[in-house]
Each structure stands twice: as C-alpha cells, then as structure tokens.
Amino acid sequence: MRRSKVILFTILILFIGGFAFTVSGCGKSQDKGKIGKARDVYYCPMHPTYTSDRPGDCPICNMKFVKKEAEREKPIKNDGHKGHEIAAQGAPAEEKTFEEVCIEHSCTMNNCPMLVRATIKPGERVLCPVCGEVISTTSGKVVEIGKKPAAGPTGPTVMISPEKQQLIGVTTGPVGRRELEKTIRASGRIAYDPELVVTQEEFIQAINNEEKIKDSPLQYVIDRAKSLTSAARQKLRLLGMSEEQILSLEKTRKSETTLYLPGKGESVWAYISIYEYEIGLISIGQPVEIEAVAYPRDVFKGTVMAINPVLDPMTRTNQARVEVKNEENKLKPEMFVKARIKISLGEKLAVPETAILDTGIRKIVYVSRENGMLESRDIKTGLKVDGYYEVLEGLDEGDIVVTSGNFLIDSESRLKSAAAGEAGHKQHGQ
Incomplete structure (x- = not known):
C-alpha cells in the first residue's frame, strides 16, 4: 500500500512539473512574438x-x-580568427592592420560610443564594447602600416533593397580615370592703349639717356639716370608687360605702335579678362582662339604674351595680353572679342557631376556595396570639366557610385540616422 502511494505521488509531481514547463514555454514564445512585432x-x-x-x-x-x-536583418558572424587568417596569408613577417567597424552597432551620432573603430593586429582579438561581439573584417583588405589606406565610409551607411533602388530610379557607375580638357572662355577687347605706348617711349629714352651719361664724372647724374630707367621699367610691369617683353623692348628700342594704330598685316593685342578661380590655369605661351562679333565666321589665332600682376578688385578678374594675328586688318582697336583657351589637364580620377550632393560645406557621394548597402563618403574635388569633377580625395578607382537618385538615398539615410539616434537616446536613458 505504501509503495503504491509513493508511485502515485511521483507521477503527480512529474505531471505538475511538465505542465508548469509547458506553460512557461508558451509564455516565452508569446512574449517573443510580442517583442518581434514592430510597430509601423x-x-x-x-x-x-x-x-x-x-x-x-x-x-x-x-x-x-x-x-x-x-529592414532585412543581416546576421553578424563571430569571425574572431578571420582577421588572423587574412594577416597570415599576407606577409607574416610584416605587421598588418585592418580598419574595422562593428556593423551591428554603427551609430551615426557624433561622439556616441556605439560607433566602434578598431585596429586589429595579427593574433589580436578586439571586442565591441557595446555588444561584446568580436569585431570582424568587413572588406577583407589588408592595409600595410605606413601606407595610405583605401577610401572608406565617412558618414552613415544605409541599406536599400535592390528592388527599391530600381523603383526610385537609382543608377550607378564606376569611378575611373579619364582625359580632362578644360576650356576657359573669356571676354575682352582689341587694345587701344596710348598710355602704354607713351610709357614704352619713356623707357626707351631713359635707356638711351643712361647710356649717354654713363661716363659722366658726376655720380649723382648717373644715379638719377638709372633711377629714371628703373621707374619706367616698373611702370611697364604695372601696365602688364612681362619681363621677356621688357627685355625685347630694351633690345629693339622700338615701341608697339599697334597698340593705338595697327598697320596692315601687323599683329594686334587683345586684352582678355580671366576670372580669379581660373587664373592658375593660365600661363604665357598658351594658344588662344579669338572671335569677333563683326566676323562671326572667322577665328583668329593668338598667343598669351603677358599676364597682369594686379587683380581688378571690382570684377575679380585678371587681365591677360594676347598677341593676335591680323593679316587682313579686320580687327580694329576697341572691338569686343570672345576668347577660348583650351587646357589639357591630363588623365585624372573623375566622377560624374550628378553623383555629387553639394551641401555648400561638404560634397557627398554614395558608394554602392553588396546586398543593397550604400556608403556615404565625403570627397574633395578639383576642377569641373564637361560634367565631371576631378577627385582629389575620398574615392578610389573602381568604386561604384550612385549617379542618380542621390537625394532620395540621402533622405532615407537621414531618416535612419534620426531613428538610430532616437533609439540610442532611449537606451541611454533606460
């Protein structure tokens, strides 16, 4: 009888324990379902x-x-030894480094500890201080210490499915090197400059006078003649003549009469105004194409002979003097002309103008990665030529950049950054 009671009591305890375990398991699954269901x-x-x-x-x-x-969740794998394997396959004798980011906790807020960057050395395991996961390589690229690393993200990374990218009209294109040729367009006039002719005559007379009295016993007379020559030379510089032209004038002792009355078949001078941001591209000896309103079908060839050393503070332009061939005597003093100067910049790394979002302070592009990931990059650009910008910093050859739909991607990025910031504040506040 006692043995039957013990068996019955044991069965009762097992039944109660199994029922309690089943109830608790269902409660957890229900809680998980509630937690997993995110609000719209x-x-x-x-x-x-x-x-x-x-x-x-x-x-x-x-x-x-x-x-x-x-968002589609992307699992984070614990690749604690992956970095060591890649380093070992490279050059084990040399120290290698990886620039890594813990993807699960890439917070875009400034000064937030959730943004994790670490330098991993061979054999070293670095844990994310937020989630505790081993920081794994995101690109698999080995960067040697002391060498310039490849360009990486400088802003938030946004994930947009390929289907949605196609729906909103996102297109991409590779970053590559291309021949860039910039055409500088400027306005000007055919020279009518009696003042410069008079100054040239004064300079010639000063030189002749200095030579005549160089053997004078009176030193102050010699010094005075030299000072007059020096003053005339300086005035020619201020009026825009180059050192080569002044030396040529000193040698020939013949002023440029074409500055006020060009003869038949003689070359004329054109004064063209170059904007301040283009002055660095202009140099003496560059070929120039001149067009006059009076002769729309004719193109006159010229050469840059001198560049004015003083900038016009009102128009923010600099004056270049161009010697133009005028074989048929068509160009007259004070005629308005248009000038074109073609400058080859060589082969440069370039990106389409449509790929750049210019905020006025920063220039941003989005680089396309695998699985719909889009990296925000701050770039530094050079000259703009025919719809392309020269890339100075921020991109590498072969990067795939978004060329249209940037505004919508930027909007999505700002939305997700704001949402991440809100979530981060809530976590810090709990």
Whole structure:
C-alpha cells in the first residue's frame, strides 16, 4: 500500500512539473512574438526626421507620410580568427592592420560610443564594447602600416533593397580615370592703349639717356639716370608687360605702335579678362582662339604674351595680353572679342557631376556595396570639366557610385540616422 502511494505521488509531481514547463514555454514564445512585432513607422519624404506611428500629412510641408519598410536583418558572424587568417596569408613577417567597424552597432551620432573603430593586429582579438561581439573584417583588405589606406565610409551607411533602388530610379557607375580638357572662355577687347605706348617711349629714352651719361664724372647724374630707367621699367610691369617683353623692348628700342594704330598685316593685342578661380590655369605661351562679333565666321589665332600682376578688385578678374594675328586688318582697336583657351589637364580620377550632393560645406557621394548597402563618403574635388569633377580625395578607382537618385538615398539615410539616434537616446536613458 505504501509503495503504491509513493508511485502515485511521483507521477503527480512529474505531471505538475511538465505542465508548469509547458506553460512557461508558451509564455516565452508569446512574449517573443510580442517583442518581434514592430510597430509601423511613417515618415515625410521631404523631412525624414519627422516620423509618426500612423498615416497622415506632414505638418511642415503637408506631404503624405510614407510607410517605412522593415529592414532585412543581416546576421553578424563571430569571425574572431578571420582577421588572423587574412594577416597570415599576407606577409607574416610584416605587421598588418585592418580598419574595422562593428556593423551591428554603427551609430551615426557624433561622439556616441556605439560607433566602434578598431585596429586589429595579427593574433589580436578586439571586442565591441557595446555588444561584446568580436569585431570582424568587413572588406577583407589588408592595409600595410605606413601606407595610405583605401577610401572608406565617412558618414552613415544605409541599406536599400535592390528592388527599391530600381523603383526610385537609382543608377550607378564606376569611378575611373579619364582625359580632362578644360576650356576657359573669356571676354575682352582689341587694345587701344596710348598710355602704354607713351610709357614704352619713356623707357626707351631713359635707356638711351643712361647710356649717354654713363661716363659722366658726376655720380649723382648717373644715379638719377638709372633711377629714371628703373621707374619706367616698373611702370611697364604695372601696365602688364612681362619681363621677356621688357627685355625685347630694351633690345629693339622700338615701341608697339599697334597698340593705338595697327598697320596692315601687323599683329594686334587683345586684352582678355580671366576670372580669379581660373587664373592658375593660365600661363604665357598658351594658344588662344579669338572671335569677333563683326566676323562671326572667322577665328583668329593668338598667343598669351603677358599676364597682369594686379587683380581688378571690382570684377575679380585678371587681365591677360594676347598677341593676335591680323593679316587682313579686320580687327580694329576697341572691338569686343570672345576668347577660348583650351587646357589639357591630363588623365585624372573623375566622377560624374550628378553623383555629387553639394551641401555648400561638404560634397557627398554614395558608394554602392553588396546586398543593397550604400556608403556615404565625403570627397574633395578639383576642377569641373564637361560634367565631371576631378577627385582629389575620398574615392578610389573602381568604386561604384550612385549617379542618380542621390537625394532620395540621402533622405532615407537621414531618416535612419534620426531613428538610430532616437533609439540610442532611449537606451541611454533606460
């Protein structure tokens, strides 16, 4: 009898324990279901930082809210030894380094500890201080210490599915090297400059006078003659003549009469105005094409002979003197002309103008990666030529950049940055 009671009591305990375990398991699965179900978020396409939990209109611009699609989660693998393997395959005798980011906690807020960057050396394991995961390589590229690393993201990374990219009209193109040739266009006039002719005559007379009295016993007379020559030479420089032209004038002792009355078949001078930001591209000896309003079908050939050393503070332009062939005596003093100067910049790394978002302070491009990942990069550009910008910093040859749809991607990036910032503040506040 006692043995039957013990068996019955044991069965009862096992039944109660199994029932309690089943109930607790169901409760956890229900809790997980509740946690996994995220509420819908709506945002304004023009003001992505303004979000709502229900459809409606933006109170700022009255545009309809758009539902934010849920992001596809990308699993983070613990590749603690992956960095060591890549380093070992490279050159084990030399020290290698990886520039890494923990993808799971890439916070875009300034000074937020959730943005993790680490330098991993061979055999070293670095843990993310936020999630505790081993920071793994994101690109698999080995960068030697002391060498310039490849360009990387300088802003938030946004994930947009390839389907959505196609829907909003995103197109991409590679960054490559191409021959750049810039054409500088300037306006000007055919020279009528009696003042310069008079100054040239004064300079010639000063030189002749200095030579005549060089054997004078009176030193102050010699010094006075030299000072007059020096003053006339300086005035020619201020009027825009180059040192080569002054030396030529000193040798020939013949002033340029074409500056006020060009003879038949003689060359004339044209004064063209170059904008301040283009002055660095102009040099003496460059060929120039001149067009006159009076002769629209004719193109006159010229050469840059001198560049004025003083900038015009009112127009922010610099004057270049061009010697123009005038064989048929068509060009007359004070005629308005247009000038073209073609300058070859050589082979440069270039990116399409449409790929750049210019904020006025920064120039941003989005680089396309695998699985719909788009990296924000700050770049430094040089000259703009025929729809392309010269790239000085921020991109490497072969990078795939977004060439259209940048504004929508930037809007999505700002939205996700704002959402991440809001979530980060909530976590810090808990």
